[in-house]
Amino acid sequence: MNPHVVIVGGGFGGLYAARALRREPVRITLLDRRNHHLFQPLLYQVATAALSPAQIATALRRVLRGQENVEVALGEATAVDLATQRVLLRDGALAYDFLVLATGATHSYFGHPEWEKHAPALKTLEDAVDIRRRVLLTYEAAERESDEAARVPLLTFAIVGAGPTGVELAGALAEISRHVLTRDFRHIDPASARVILLEAGPRVLPAFPPDLSAAAQRRLERMGVQVRLGAMVTGIDAEGVSIGAERIASRCVLWAAGVAASPLARSLGVPLDLAGRVIVEPDLSLPGAPRVFVIGDLTAVKMADGSLVPGVAPAAIQGGRHAAESIRRALRGQPARPFRYVDKGTLATIGRAAAVAQIGPLHLKGFLAWVLWLAVHILTLIGFRNRFLVMLEWAVMYLRFERGARLITGDVPELPRAKQSDRAAG
Amino acid sequence: MNPHVVIVGGGFGGLYAARALRREPVRITLLDRRNHHLFQPLLYQVATAALSPAQIATALRRVLRGQENVEVALGEATAVDLATQRVLLRDGALAYDFLVLATGATHSYFGHPEWEKHAPALKTLEDAVDIRRRVLLTYEAAERESDEAARVPLLTFAIVGAGPTGVELAGALAEISRHVLTRDFRHIDPASARVILLEAGPRVLPAFPPDLSAAAQRRLERMGVQVRLGAMVTGIDAEGVSIGAERIASRCVLWAAGVAASPLARSLGVPLDLAGRVIVEPDLSLPGAPRVFVIGDLTAVKMADGSLVPGVAPAAIQGGRHAAESIRRALRGQPARPFRYVDKGTLATIGRAAAVAQIGPLHLKGFLAWVLWLAVHILTLIGFRNRFLVMLEWAVMYLRFERGARLITGDVPELPRAKQSDRAAG
Numbered sequence: 001m002n003p004h005v006v007i008v009g010g011g012f013g014g015l016y017a018a019r020a021l022r023r024e025p026v027r028i029t030l031l032d033r034r035n036h037h038l039f040q041p042l043l044y045q046v047a048t049a050a051l052s053p054a055q056i057a058t059a060l061r062r063v064l065r066g067q068e069n070v071e072v073a074l075g076e077a078t079a080v081d082l083a084t085q086r087v088l089l090r091d092g093a094l095a096y097d098f099l100v101l102a103t104g105a106t107h108s109y110f111g112h113p114e115w116e117k118h119a120p121a122l123k124t125l126e127d128a129v130d131i132r133r134r135v136l137l138t139y140e141a142a143e144r145e146s147d148e149a150a151r152v153p154l155l156t157f158a159i160v161g162a163g164p165t166g167v168e169l170a171g172a173l174a175e176i177s178r179h180v181l182t183r184d185f186r187h188i189d190p191a192s193a194r195v196i197l198l199e200a201g202p203r204v205l206p207a208f209p210p211d212l213s214a215a216a217q218r219r220l221e222r223m224g225v226q227v228r229l230g231a232m233v234t235g236i237d238a239e240g241v242s243i244g245a246e247r248i249a250s251r252c253v254l255w256a257a258g259v260a261a262s263p264l265a266r267s268l269g270v271p272l273d274l275a276g277r278v279i280v281e282p283d284l285s286l287p288g289a290p291r292v293f294v295i296g297d298l299t300a301v302k303m304a305d306g307s308l309v310p311g312v313a314p315a316a317i318q319g320g321r322h323a324a325e326s327i328r329r330a331l332r333g334q335p336a337r338p339f340r341y342v343d344k345g346t347l348a349t350i351g352r353a354a355a356v357a358q359i360g361p362l363h364l365k366g367f368l369a370w371v372l373w374l375a376v377h378i379l380t381l382i383g384f385r386n387r388f389l390v391m392l393e394w395a396v397m398y399l400r401f402e403r404g405a406r407l408i409t410g411d412v413p414e415l416p417r418a419k420q421s422d423r424a425a426g
Numbered sequence: 427m428n429p430h431v432v433i434v435g436g437g438f439g440g441l442y443a444a445r446a447l448r449r450e451p452v453r454i455t456l457l458d459r460r461n462h463h464l465f466q467p468l469l470y471q472v473a474t475a476a477l478s479p480a481q482i483a484t485a486l487r488r489v490l491r492g493q494e495n496v497e498v499a500l501g502e503a504t505a506v507d508l509a510t511q512r513v514l515l516r517d518g519a520l521a522y523d524f525l526v527l528a529t530g531a532t533h534s535y536f537g538h539p540e541w542e543k544h545a546p547a548l549k550t551l552e553d554a555v556d557i558r559r560r561v562l563l564t565y566e567a568a569e570r571e572s573d574e575a576a577r578v579p580l581l582t583f584a585i586v587g588a589g590p591t592g593v594e595l596a597g598a599l600a601e602i603s604r605h606v607l608t609r610d611f612r613h614i615d616p617a618s619a620r621v622i623l624l625e626a627g628p629r630v631l632p633a634f635p636p637d638l639s640a641a642a643q644r645r646l647e648r649m650g651v652q653v654r655l656g657a658m659v660t661g662i663d664a665e666g667v668s669i670g671a672e673r674i675a676s677r678c679v680l681w682a683a684g685v686a687a688s689p690l691a692r693s694l695g696v697p698l699d700l701a702g703r704v705i706v707e708p709d710l711s712l713p714g715a716p717r718v719f720v721i722g723d724l725t726a727v728k729m730a731d732g733s734l735v736p737g738v739a740p741a742a743i744q745g746g747r748h749a750a751e752s753i754r755r756a757l758r759g760q761p762a763r764p765f766r767y768v769d770k771g772t773l774a775t776i777g778r779a780a781a782v783a784q785i786g787p788l789h790l791k792g793f794l795a796w797v798l799w800l801a802v803h804i805l806t807l808i809g810f811r812n813r814f815l816v817m818l819e820w821a822v823m824y825l826r827f828e829r830g831a832r833l834i835t836g837d838v839p840e841l842p843r844a845k846q847s848d849r850a851a852g
Contacts, residue, residue: 035562035834052478054831061610062832071612074566074834125833136461140500184487186497405480406488407551408461408500 002027002069003097005327006087008077008264010037010060013102013296013316013323018070020324024331028070029094031087035059035074038125039381041313042390044165046128048172049136049406053125055390056381077103079267082289098291098330100323101264101278105297105311108260108275115236121255122165131254133408135173138252139193140408143185153249155193158241160233161257162199163206164348167216169254170197171351174223195225196248198241200232200257205348205356207310212356215365219350233257259311261298273300282338283326284319290336293326295319301339309341313380318342347373428453428495429523431753432513434503434690436463436486439528439722439742439749444496446750450757454496455520457513461485461500464551465807467739468816470591472554474598475562475832479551481816482807503529505693508715524717524756526749527690527704531723531737534686534701541662547681548591557680559834561599564678565619566834569611579675581619584667586659587683588625589632590774593642595680596623597777600649621650622674624657624667626683631774631782633736638782641791645776659683685737687724699726708764709752710745716762719752721745727765735767739806744768773799 002025007014010032018030036057045051064070079088080099087094107121120131135157142154159170174195181190197204197220203213204220204227217227228243235242240249261276270287271279277300278286284299286292296316301309309315318341326336345359347369355369364372381387428451433440436458444456462483471477490496505514506527512519533547546557561583568580585596600621607616623630623646629639630646630653643653654669661668666675687702696713697705703726704712710725712718722742727735735741744767752762771785773795781795790798807813 035566035832052480054478054833057833059610059832061607065609072610073570074563075570137500140461144499181487183491184485184498406461406485407480407483 003331004029004095005098005100006031006094006096007100007102008032008087009102009104009262009296009298010034010072011040011102011104011296011316012313013104013320014100015060015063016317016320017100017102017293017295017324018064018320019067020321021327022067022069024069024324024328026069026098026327026331029073030060030064030070031073031075031077031089031094032060033074033076034124035061035072036125037063040123041377042381043122043125043128044168044172046125046405047122047131047135047169048176049132050172051390051393052405053129055393057125077264079264080292082268082286082292085291096291098327099293100320100327101286101292101294101298102296102316102320103262103264103298104316105259105261105275106263107255108258109255110258112236115255118238119160119236119241119253119255122169132405134252135176136406136408139181139185139188139190141251142188144187146187151188153240153251155188155190156196156240156248156250156252157193158196158198158248158250158253160198160236160241160253160255162197162201162204162227162229163256166197166199166256167204167220168349169256170195170220170225171223171349171354174220174225175351178224191224196250197225197227198231198233198243198248199227199229202229204229208346208348208356208358209363212358212363212365216348216350216356219354219365223351223354259297265294265298275300283336284323284339285326285336291330293323295323301341303341310346312346314344315341347376349373429757430455430521431524431526432457432520432522433526433528434458434513435528435530435688435722435724436460436498437466437528437530437722437742438739439530439746440526441486441489442743442746443526443528443719443721443750444490444746445493446747447753448493448495450495450750450754452495452524452753452757455499456486456490456496457499457501457503457515457520458486459500459502460550461487461498462551463489466549467803468807469548469551469554470594470598472551472831473548473557473561473595474602475558476598477816477819478831479555481819483551503690505690506718508694508712508718524753525719526746526753527718527720527724528722528742528746529688529690529724530742531685531687531701532689533681534684535681536684538662541681544664545586545662545667545679545681548595558831560678561602562832562834565607565611565614565616567677568614570613572613577614579666579677581614581616582622582666582674582676582678583619584622584624584674584676584679586624586662586667586679586681588623588627588630588653588655589682592623592625592682593630593646594775595682596621596646596651597649597775597780600646600651601777604650617650620652622652622654622676624654624659624669624674626656626658628655630655634772634774634782634784635789638784638789638791642774642776642782645780645791649777649780685723691720691724701726709762710749710765711752711762717756719749721749727767729767736772738772740770741767773802775799 005026005028007030039056042056060072075089077087109115142151145151157173159166177190177193204217205213231243265278278294280294280299284293296319297311322339347357349355353367353370355373357364357369431452431454433456465482468482486498501515503513512521535541568577571577583599585592603616603619630643631639657669691704704720706720706725710719723737748765773783775781779793779796781799783790783795
């Protein structure tokens with residue numbers, strides 16, 4: 001029987017590892033807690049009511065159905081038993097000959113788990129739908145609130161962290177308030193909403209060169225976002241955010257600050273870095289376990305210049321392909337090669353027709369960078385159907401300033417701090 | 427100040443009542459528990475993974491934003507106080523001069539509320555997403571189940587009730603198992619799934635003429651659905667359905683049998699029929715309250731021939747327009763006119779390229795009826811954007827036998843009765 005390759009995680013890393021092994025004499029089991037691959041770079045568009053969940057996610061079985069040597073399994077890995085070569089599940093175990101761990105990262109609240117309840121973060125489809133619900137309900141509550149002063153915290157959106165996700169969220173929320181909702185309410189002017197982007201460091205998009213950070217900040221400010229640099233959040237509760245002694249009253253705080261590796265890393269018994277990431281060998285294998293590979297956001301990989309490979313989709317894809325290549329070489333008795341990350345550039349979008357891009361020495365901003373961002377994201381969306389429909393949604397949105405996915409689902413809302421007045425009965 | 431018209435419910439009836447009053451000197455408040463209008467006739471397509479929630483729902487504020495005399499309010503009406511002319515909410519009250527009640531129907535389990543847990547019904551977007559999740563997880567559990575006999579109840583889908591919703595669900599489930607999922611699994615053949623449609627009466631689609639019922643049944647059977655007529659369900663639990671002494675083991679039972687009027691009707695203190703519907707005056711007003719109108723599925727309205735106006739979207743739309751017309755006449759001191767339902771025909775779809783239609787004396791079936799069904803549903807979808815995208819989804823689905831919205835969201839699933847085997851580790 002062919003050797004059994006178990007891949008844990010159906011994100012970019014795991015999926016590309018599985019596909020790269022399609023012609024090899026192996027049996028692959030791709031294990032994930034979810035039945036879908038999620039195109040995470042567009043998750044903020046679901047959170048801001050532009051796209052529907054199904055447009056940025058594809059069933060894993062669907063993606064892999066043509067590949068005969070893969071089996072998709074729905075389940076959650078709780079630990080890895082390296083001694084017996086088994087992945088432990090909540091209700092069983094999977095024995096492996098080769099193992100690829102690609103469970104990615106989750107959000108981190110820097111030792112303040114109690115903040116999560118008041119400031120949700122954006123990692124899963126459920127997070128995105130929850131944030132969408134929270135944002136839309138905040139406007140609803142403001143519309144029902146007749147006291148002018150009580151409306152202010154309802155119309156204040158605070159985003160913690162000015163990395164790509166924070167910048168995207170801030171830009172999209174500013175656009176919604178200024179262009180999308182303009183004529184929808186009778187008692188509030190959505191354009192009076194404040195969107196505040198809080199960043200502890202000295203500039204937005206810290207992974208980009210300073211000139212692009214500056215360009216992004218100028219653009220955000222022109223869109224109406226208040227950018228606050230050097231603002232270290234010290235507290236978050238149901239009423240707002242504290243920055244030292246200062247207080248920002250806000251009923252809708254979103255978290256885009258910290259990431260931490262998936263907790264599966266802790267079960268491996270190997271050294272982790274401060275963010276809980278696995279410190280791997282140069283070939284991405286686990287120290288002491290040459291048939292176990294760890295890829296993507298779950299790892300800390302040093303590049304030649306001493307910096308870390310960034311936690312972005314292209315790095316996960318390259319890691320997945322490298323793990324597959326190492327397995328292929330091992331099957332042929334060849335030694336593994338070290339992983340080399342090829343940086344093809346970095347992109348971040350700010351809003352309608354605005355983005356920044358770094359491609360080697362080339363720095364782009366504005367409309368051109370945005371077109372590039374659009375092209376890259378559409379071309380890499382898994383599944384032709386999604387690609388085509390997302391393009392259409394975007395075209396409609398661009399031309400009409402319209403957001404199609406403005407649904408509040410779930411139980412009948414208890415509006416945040418709304419008082420039902422008899423106003424309408426005047 | 428202009429008279430205040432309160433409309434409770436943003437379904438077809440309420441929405442069309444609001445729109446019909448757009449030129450009148452009134453202030454309208456449209457109250458709904460949800461922020462969206464739902465195109466209920468296509469709800470089964472969300473439940474069967476063909477469409478996304480946002481494609482059949484539009485934000486009420488979006489639909490009505492051009493209409494200056496309407497205000498949309500998010501909230502739940504708990505009762506009506508006719509004496510003081512107020513709608514009571516969970517956290518306040520709305521005074522009205524005219525009232526239109528259009529809260530529709532909910533599902534009824536014929537005195538067996540304990541069945542609901544095991545056999546969900548289809549009324550809201552949340553129901554649809556829950557049913558989609560249940561259906562997809564059942565296949566996942568079957569794939570993981572290594573015992574042949576234990577797989578049978580996992581691959582048995584039972585639908586209770588063969589009205590339009592039951593027929594649509596049965597047809598769609600049969601198509602999924604035979605065409606969509608064919609190559610997705612490694613251990614089960616989805617085409618071996620049984621879809622059983624249980625109907626207590628003597629034929630499917632009882633509201634249609636007998637020849638169309640027979641045609642629909644033949645078509646369902648050709649698609650692989652087992653149609654069981656005269657099958658009165660006497661019990662439903664986690665393991666399956668009982669029909670008297672007979673037992674059908676099924677881990678996925680769906681309910682499409684009974685409807686009951688929304689519970690708001692009980693607060694009115696007027697006679698209700700057995701299904702809890704309000705027995706209204708010929709002009710749709712509440713007995714003793716000429717400025718309160720009740721429309722759509724919430725009412726029982728007798729036609730000239732003694733039969734009831736059916737609980738379908740066109741009847742709700744006509745009722746909404748009639749209530750608006752009555753308000754308009756009252757404002758001018760004119761007496762109300764009786765409501766006359768105009769039956770423009772009835773349509774039910776069975777599956778890909780198959781439907782039945784009755785338009786007066788004309789009975790259509792097969793492809794032609796399906797094209798008609800398609801045209802009517804696309805043209806009446808509220809909102810151009812949705813219309814266009816739904817058409818595209820359908821085109822893709824038709825050409826490629828593909829279902830785009832195959833997402834299981836929510837917590838990590840506890841698969842129904844799955845045993846994790848070490849099989850894959852072989």
